Amino acid sequence: MSRHSNPETNRWEEIQVTRLLFGLTEEEKTEYDRLASRIPVEELEQLDQVVASLDVIWADMQTEQLPEHLRRAIRIRASQELAAKPVVSLANPSTFPAKALRGKKYLPWFVSALCLMFAVFTWINNRPAEIVRPDVAQRRAELLTANQGLVQARWSPGPTPSEGATGDVVWSASQQQGFMRFRGLPVNTPSQEQYQLWIFARNQSDTTPIDGGVFDITSTEEVVIPINAKLYVQDAYMFAVTIEKPGGVVVSSRERLPLLAKVE
Amino acid sequence: MQVPLLTRIANGDTGAVDECIDRYGGLVWSLARRLSSSLADAEDAVQEVFVDLWKNADRYRGEIAGEPTFVAMLARRRLIDRLRKSGRQLESRPIDELALQHAAPLQTSPVELAEEVAQAAACLERLRKDERKVLELSIYHGLPQTRIANQTGLALGTVKTIARRGLLQLRVCMQVRNQRRSNEVEVV
Numbered sequence: 001m002s003r004h005s006n007p008e009t010n011r012w013e014e015i016q017v018t019r020l021l022f023g024l025t026e027e028e029k030t031e032y033d034r035l036a037s038r039i040p041v042e043e044l045e046q047l048d049q050v051v052a053s054l055d056v057i058w059a060d061m062q063t064e065q066l067p068e069h070l071r072r073a074i075r076i077r078a079s080q081e082l083a084a085k086p087v088v089s090l091a092n093p094s095t096f097p098a099k100a101l102r103g104k105k106y107l108p109w110f111v112s113a114l115c116l117m118f119a120v121f122t123w124i125n126n127r128p129a130e131i132v133r134p135d136v137a138q139r140r141a142e143l144l145t146a147n148q149g150l151v152q153a154r155w156s157p158g159p160t161p162s163e164g165a166t167g168d169v170v171w172s173a174s175q176q177q178g179f180m181r182f183r184g185l186p187v188n189t190p191s192q193e194q195y196q197l198w199i200f201a202r203n204q205s206d207t208t209p210i211d212g213g214v215f216d217i218t219s220t221e222e223v224v225i226p227i228n229a230k231l232y233v234q235d236a237y238m239f240a241v242t243i244e245k246p247g248g249v250v251v252s253s254r255e256r257l258p259l260l261a262k263v264e
Numbered sequence: 265m266q267v268p269l270l271t272r273i274a275n276g277d278t279g280a281v282d283e284c285i286d287r288y289g290g291l292v293w294s295l296a297r298r299l300s301s302s303l304a305d306a307e308d309a310v311q312e313v314f315v316d317l318w319k320n321a322d323r324y325r326g327e328i329a330g331e332p333t334f335v336a337m338l339a340r341r342r343l344i345d346r347l348r349k350s351g352r353q354l355e356s357r358p359i360d361e362l363a364l365q366h367a368a369p370l371q372t373s374p375v376e377l378a379e380e381v382a383q384a385a386a387c388l389e390r391l392r393k394d395e396r397k398v399l400e401l402s403i404y405h406g407l408p409q410t411r412i413a414n415q416t417g418l419a420l421g422t423v424k425t426i427a428r429r430g431l432l433q434l435r436v437c438m439q440v441r442n443q444r445r446s447n448e449v450e451v452v
Binding site: 013014017018019020021022023024025045046047048049050051052053054055056057058059065066067070071073074075077078079081082203204205207208231232250 | 273276278281282285289290291292293294295302304305307308310311312314315318319328329332333334336337339340341344345346347348349380381383384385388399400402403404408409424427428431432434435438
């Protein structure tokens with residue numbers, strides 16, 4: 001697409017401004033991706049850079065110091081992230097286009113590879129949760145043995161209880177890891193709904209508990225599931241399990257909340 | 265020449281992490297406070313931005329943008345995305361309502377700015393008053409279009425038009441200045 005004024009160029013500029021300043025709706029995102037595929041790579045992020053430059057100019061960095069507890073949390077997350085294998089970026093895929101994928105001749109291969117990756121990913125995600133696999137159970141036991149900043153709480157019925165579901169949750173503040181144990185929690189159909197854990201901590205308001213990860217239950221026998229906290233957890237005081245749409249949610253409506261565990 | 269922090273992090277130098285947090289923590293925090301609907305959200309967002317930063321450190325290219333600009337780009341993208349996903353707008357009150365009473369945002373001293381950002385600051389001075397005002401309200405104060413319209417008395421459609429015109433002017437101005445700078449370097 002050339003820089004000369006035409007309806008498509010105008011629309012491209014307009015949608016970029018909307019994206020950068022106000023955010024895009026799902027429909028606009030689709031349109032943005034369509035238009036972006038026709039823009040030379042070197043031109044894609046020019047307006048992003050302009051806005052980012054203004055952000056830097058106007059960021060009053062001297063008076064806006066990062067709070068110490070956040071600095072600590074970021075440091076902990078960094079050690080976790082940088083120690084782990086590279087993972088798929090959460091950044092908007094529209095914004096870091098790879099030159100190699102712009103050639104049409106690679107598109108079928110790329111789509112096939114994506115489909116294969118998606119199939120593998122879906123299979124991995126939806127595999128039956130194994131009934132107390134020794135490694136998970138062992139890791140839980142080791143966590144209990146280490147007993148470093150450990151909190152433990154029993155599951156109790158939530159506002160929309162699951163009849164007969166029991167178990168507990170253990171969480172290590174120092175290691176920032178923990179495990180949930182369930183018995184009798186109903187099996188879910190991952191394509192229709194999934195369970196999601198929420199961690200209530202002192203560094204979060206009650207309205208925005210920390211996402212502890214999405215999981216499936218494939219047996220009413222005892223199951224142990226690792227907690228996957230998305231943020232640093234400071235002084236966890238309650239855990240809640242909700243039932244959400246597949247893939248989970250960013251903010252839960254808490255309409256279906258079968259289990260709660262309050263730290264005594 | 266110093267190796268950029270993000271390049272060091274991408275190469276597995278974990279010693280650069282603290283430096284990175286020291287250098288860009290204030291920038292990200294400042295943006296998060298302005299583009300989040302609550303302090304708790306801002307705290308979550310800052311952590312997410314830094315996770316993005318560790319994951320995307322290998323994508324940093326010094327010849328395309330300065331490090332602070334790259335960090336700000338990543339941060340804004342994440343923050344705007346969070347606002348959209350949560351279905352919230354900053355319609356009610358930005359966290360720092362007091363900042364709205366400032367005639368203009370406090371500007372980082374030019375001596376502290378990297379060259380490319382200093383160029384942007386110079387270009388900003390050349391914008392029309394209404395263009396600068398709309399950009400300040402949307403970028404610095406994080407206001408949605410409706411509130412900018414209320415604040416300025418402009419029609420809703422005009423807000424976006426002026427914002428777009430201002431950004432395009434800045435883009436052209438910055439490109440011209442960069443071109444001049446390249447030519448000067450070649451002559452030298």
